Every structure is written in structure tokens, then in C-alpha cells.
Amino acid sequence: MKLVTAIIKPFKLDDVREAISEIGIDGLTVTEVKGFGRQKGHTELYRGAEYQVDFLPKVKLEIAVQDDHVDRLVEAIVGAAKTGKIGDGKVFVYDLEHAVRIRTGETDGDAI
Amino acid sequence: MEITFELGYALDTFYFLMCGALVMWMAAGFTMLEAGLVRAKNTTEILTKNISLYAISCIMYMVCGYWVMYGGPDGLHAAVPFLDGILGDGVAEHGDTYAPSADFFFQVVFVATAMSIVSGAVAERMKLWAFLAFAVVLTGFIYPMEGSWTWGGQSVFGLYTLGDLGFSDFAGSGIVHMAGAAAALAGVLLLGARKGKYTVDGKVNAIPGANLPMATLGTFILWMGWFGFNGGSVLALASVESANAVAVVFLNTNAAAAGGLVAALVLARILFKKADLTMALNGALAGLVAITAEPSTPTALQATLFGALGGIVVVLSILALDKLKIDDPVGAISVHGVVGFLGLMLVPVTNDGALFSGQLIGALTIFVWVFVTSLIVWSIIKAVMGIRVSEEEEFAGVDISECGLEAYPDFTGGRV
Numbered sequence: 453m454k455l456v457t458a459i460i461k462p463f464k465l466d467d468v469r470e471a472i473s474e475i476g477i478d479g480l481t482v483t484e485v486k487g488f489g490r491q492k493g494h495t496e497l498y499r500g501a502e503y504q505v506d507f508l509p510k511v512k513l514e515i516a517v518q519d520d521h522v523d524r525l526v527e528a529i530v531g532a533a534k535t536g537k538i539g540d541g542k543v544f545v546y547d548l549e550h551a552v553r554i555r556t557g558e559t560d561g562d563a564i
Numbered sequence: 565m566e567i568t569f570e571l572g573y574a575l576d577t578f579y580f581l582m583c584g585a586l587v588m589w590m591a592a593g594f595t596m597l598e599a600g601l602v603r604a605k606n607t608t609e610i611l612t613k614n615i616s617l618y619a620i621s622c623i624m625y626m627v628c629g630y631w632v633m634y635g636g637p638d639g640l641h642a643a644v645p646f647l648d649g650i651l652g653d654g655v656a657e658h659g660d661t662y663a664p665s666a667d668f669f670f671q672v673v674f675v676a677t678a679m680s681i682v683s684g685a686v687a688e689r690m691k692l693w694a695f696l697a698f699a700v701v702l703t704g705f706i707y708p709m710e711g712s713w714t715w716g717g718q719s720v721f722g723l724y725t726l727g728d729l730g731f732s733d734f735a736g737s738g739i740v741h742m743a744g745a746a747a748a749l750a751g752v753l754l755l756g757a758r759k760g761k762y763t764v765d766g767k768v769n770a771i772p773g774a775n776l777p778m779a780t781l782g783t784f785i786l787w788m789g790w791f792g793f794n795g796g797s798v799l800a801l802a803s804v805e806s807a808n809a810v811a812v813v814f815l816n817t818n819a820a821a822a823g824g825l826v827a828a829l830v831l832a833r834i835l836f837k838k839a840d841l842t843m844a845l846n847g848a849l850a851g852l853v854a855i856t857a858e859p860s861t862p863t864a865l866q867a868t869l870f871g872a873l874g875g876i877v878v879v880l881s882i883l884a885l886d887k888l889k890i891d892d893p894v895g896a897i898s899v900h901g902v903v904g905f906l907g908l909m910l911v912p913v914t915n916d917g918a919l920f921s922g923q924l925i926g927a928l929t930i931f932v933w934v935f936v937t938s939l940i941v942w943s944i945i946k947a948v949m950g951i952r953v954s955e956e957e958e959f960a961g962v963d964i965s966e967c968g969l970e971a972y973p974d975f976t977g978g979r980v
Contacts, residue, residue: 497838498770499895500883 453548471532491539572802586792593785594680600779605961607971621676624704632708681744684894730919731926735797737857737907745901750938757891820871824851827875847875
């Protein structure tokens with residue numbers, strides 16, 4: 453099993469969700485996060501004084517999948533989240549050791 | 565004839581009371597404006613401060629303020645401390661055209677307005693109880709003294725009488741607004757800037773307000789309340805002449821606010837390349853302050869231009885005060901002080917009864933009196949109990965150190 457984590461632009465969330473559903477993966481966790489990469493921040497203005505905003509809002513997705521689904525999933529996320537402009541985000545894939553569905557007690561492959 | 569008189573008495577009294585209620589609502593406007601322009605960690609304290617100062621103003625003006633301002637042997641209403649006797653009939657005792665207690669109610673909300681001005685300027689770093697102690701002295705003594713020299717008609721320590729010198733301040737650009745700003749300036753100079761506002765090399769750091777919808781709502785409330793502030797200062801409604809005057813005052817008050825907002829919005833766009841909302845809000849208030857000294861004689865176009873001048877001056881003043889490292893989180897000293905002075909100086913342009921020299925002497929009298937006495941009172945409070953919270957408390961926010969409660973506990977990890 454793998455855990456796929458993706459940091460994407462917030463306005464791309466719906467597109468990514470649809471793309472993931474289309475390849476038959478149901479279930480993901482979304483978190484609103486802030487950070488910076490190559491895009492850096494931007495300046496804002498308050499009462500005549502400019503100030504730097506270093507951390508930009510992003511959305512973090514977490515999706516647990518079987519090993520053989522990983523490539524299709526990453527491809528779907530990248531395809532849907534890409535704008536071609538700086539700040540599109542990143543996808544990380546981790547090994548996932550163990551999973552349990554709380555309601556039934558099913559484990560690992562049956563739980564995701 | 566008797567019925568006509570009684571109807572007029574009832575109408576004037578009713579008008580006075582309704583305008584007083586509108587001015588009371590300005591306290592809500594100041595509260596929302598200030599709560600919007602401070603950081604979230606200082607919200608509970610600024611709310612507590614604003615509603616408490618309103619209550620203290622009401623009590624102190626009853627205890628002695630009204631008596632200091634209008635009492636004494638030559639006083640208009642010969643009021644005495646604790647308002648004994650004010651319940652009497654205005655017609656029989658003074659030949660008034662409205663109830664004396666309505667006059668008190670209308671006057672008391674003005675005191676609260678002057679005090680509200682102070683609270684925004686010293687926000688985010690002053691001790692709550694030091695501020696409230698100052699409120700007792702300002703509303704019970706400092707403001708009523710200068711009020712007695714102006715609206716009260718008394719001579720300034722027996723030296724000169726402002727009314728004889730051609731001084732005129734219709735609804736209080738100087739008497740209320742500049743006076744509040746003078747007290748605020750004295751406090752800010754002793755208090756110092758918020759930590760992190762100015763860097764050692766003179767750069768100004770922005771400390772953005774937490775809630776701009778609230779600041780905008782506050783400005784709308786003040787704009788509305790101002791119709792009572794200026795409109796009520798006509799002091800009568802029950803004749804064709806006074807009804808016309810009231811209508812002109814409403815019209816001009818509204819026009820000046822509009823002029824101030826647009827001028828500040830455009831100037832900020834030219835200077836900073838962006839539409840700076842909080843500068844525009846200050847611009848609307850500056851327009852209102854600028855017209856307050858004389859809203860009855862300008863034409864609507866003149867009122868709009870006077871307001872616009874206020875809107876321009878306030879933006880430049882806010883930038884200048886930041887250069888001088890005088891930290892005023894809400895712009896109160898610029899809006900009420902600098903533009904209050906401007907408002908006084910604009911009176912002779914349209915009102916033949918006022919003189920530039922008289923306006924200048926009046927402005928200096930009010931400023932020097934309020935600034936010096938405030939400086940003394942702030943210094944005493946500083947020596948006795950301190951006026952500024954510790955650096956650590958300021959960092960954590962005065963909500964916790966002064967009130968023990970955060971304004972938005974949902975986001976701070978509390979249970980449920």
C-alpha cells in the first residue's frame with residue numbers, strides 16, 4: 453500500500469477530485485495548508501505600508517491506495533492540477549505499513 | 565397658540581432625544597471600527613474598553629461634568645452636581661423650547677464620543693484600567709472645562725471669552741473631535757509605539773487589522789450616527805426655519821462624508837497603486853469631522869469639497885505621523901485632531917459670523933488645555949499604576965492579560 457500526498461492550488465481541488473473519482477478511487481482527506489516553494493510569496497498593502505506574505509494558501513490531499521493503483525492516481529492528480537504556471541504544487545508517495553477500517557475492523561487491502 | 569407651543573416643545577424634545585440616541589449609536593461605530601483595525605488577539609479588550617468608557621462617560625457627566633460645563637452662577641441651566649433640578653419644566657424655569665433633561669441626554673453622548681476617540685489611538689498596548697482611570701478625569705473634568713468656554717459661554721479663566729473673538733464650532737470639530745485627539749496624542753507620546761511597528765532603521769511595518777468587514781460596518785454606523793451629531797446640534801426642528809436648517813445639515817453631513825471617502829480612495833490609489841480600504845474609511849470619517857464645525861452654511865458642493873479636503877489631509881497626516889513614529893492603529897489623531905483643526909479653520913469660509921483669528925485662538929485654547937492636562941493625568945497614572953502592559957503580555961495579546969478571554973475561542977483549541 454502507498455500513501456499519496458499532494459499539495460495543489462486550492463482552485464484545482466474540484467478538478468482533482470473528479471479526476472480521482474473517474475479512475476475509481478473513492479476517499480481522500482483534504483487539509484487547508486500554507487507554505488512556499490519556488491513561487492515565494494507576494495506583497496500586500498495596509499495603510500500605505502507594504503508587507504511580505506511568505507506563505508501562500510494551498511490544499512493538501514492524502515489518499516491511501518493499493519500499490520497497483522499508484523501510477524494511475526499520480527497521473528490523474530498531475531493531469532488535473534497542472535496549470536503550467538509556477539506554484540502548481542507537488543506529489544509525494546510514501547510506503548504505507550498498515551490500515552484499519554474503524555467500523556468493521558477490516559485491515560490493510562480490505563480497509564482502503 | 566398654547567397648543568402650537570406645546571406641539572413645538574414636544575417635537576423639539578423628541579428630535580433632541582432621537583438625535584441623542586443616534587449619537588449614542590456612534591459608540592457602537594467606534595467599537596466596531598476599532599475592533600476591526602486591531603489584531604484578533606486584542607479584540608476582547610478593545611470591546612471591553614469601548615463599552616466601559618461609554619458607561620463611565622455617562623456617570624461622570626452626571627456626577628459633575630454637566631455642572632462644570634453649564635453650571636455656576638452664569639451657567640445656562642444653573643445645573644448642579646448629580647443633575648438635581650434638571651427634572652424641572654424647561655418652559656417655566658428657563659424659557660427653553662425643549663425638556664432640560666433631553667439637553668443633558670444629548671450632551672452626554674458627545675462626551676462619550678470624545679472619549680471613544682482616545683481608545684483607538686492607544687489600542688493594543690495600554691492597560692485597560694489605566695485607560696478607564698483616564699476616562700474618569702477626561703469626561704468628568706477636562707472635556708467639561710473646555711466645553712464651558714465654548715458651548716457653555718464662560719470666559720477662559722477670566723482672561724477672554726471665545727464667543728466674543730468670533731469663535732464658532734457648530735457641532736464640535738474642535739470641542740469634541742480635536743479635544744479627543746489631543747488627549748489621545750498625549751497618551752500615545754507617553755505610551756510609545758506598538759512593538760514591531762517601526763524598525764530601528766525607520767521603516768514602517770504594517771500591522772493589518774483582523775476584521776475589515778467589521779471596520780467597514782463601524783464606519784457606516786458612524787456615518788449614520790453623525791446625522792444625529794450634526795443634525796441634533798441645530799437644537800430645534802419645530803418651525804419652517806429650523807426644519808430647513810436641519811435638512812441642510814443632514815444633506816451637507818452626508819455630502820462631506822462622500823467627498824472625504826472618494827478623495828482618500830483616489831489619493832491612496834495614486835500614492836500606493838491600490839484601493840486602500842482603511843484609508844478610504846478614514847477618509848469618510850475625515851469628511852464628517854471637517855464639516856462638523858459648520859454644516860449649516862456651506863452649499864452641498866462646498867460641503868463635498870470640504871469633506872474631500874479632509875479626506876486628502878487625513879491620508880497625508882497618517883503617513884506623516886508614521887514618519888514621526890507616532891503609532892496610532894486606527895488613525896484617530898489624524899481623523900479627529902488634524903482634520904478637526906481643518907474643520908475649525910474652514911468655518912469662516914462660509915460663515916460670516918466667525919473669524920479666522922477667533923477660530924485659531926479657539927483651536928489653540930482647546931488643544932493646549934486638553935493636551936497639557938491629559939499629559940499630566942497620563943503621567944500620574946503612569947507613575948501610580950503604569951500605563952503599558954509588559955512586552956510578553958503585548959506579544960500574547962491584551963485579551964488574555966487584561967480580560968482573561970479570547971474573542972474567538974473556537975480557533976484556539978479550547979474544548980467544544
